[in-house]
Amino acid sequence: MAFFDKLQDVAKTVGDTASDTVESAKLKTKMNGEKREISELLEKIGQVIFDQAEAGNPPEDEGLRSMIYQIKEHQKTIADLEQQVADLKND
Numbered sequence: 001m002a003f004f005d006k007l008q009d010v011a012k013t014v015g016d017t018a019s020d021t022v023e024s025a026k027l028k029t030k031m032n033g034e035k036r037e038i039s040e041l042l043e044k045i046g047q048v049i050f051d052q053a054e055a056g057n058p059p060e061d062e063g064l065r066s067m068i069y070q071i072k073e074h075q076k077t078i079a080d081l082e083q084q085v086a087d088l089k090n091d
Contacts, residue, residue: 049059053068 049064050068050071053059053065058065058068
C-alpha cells in the first residue's frame, strides 16, 4: 500500500503543478492584454497630439515638438523611398 500512497502523492503533486502552470499562463495572458491596451491608448494619445500639431496647435513641451519633427522627417524619408521605388518600376 505504501507504494500506491506514494504514487498517489506524486500524481497529486504533478496535478497541482500543472494546475498552477495553467493558472500562471492565464494570468500572464491577461497581463499582456492589459499591456496591449495601454500601448494602444498611448498610441492614440500620440496621434491626437500629432494631429493637433498638424492643425497648427503644436504642444508647448519642447520634447513633444522634437518628436513631432522626427516623425515628419521619417515621413519625408518614406516619401523619398516610395518615389525611388516608383522610379525603378518606370525604368
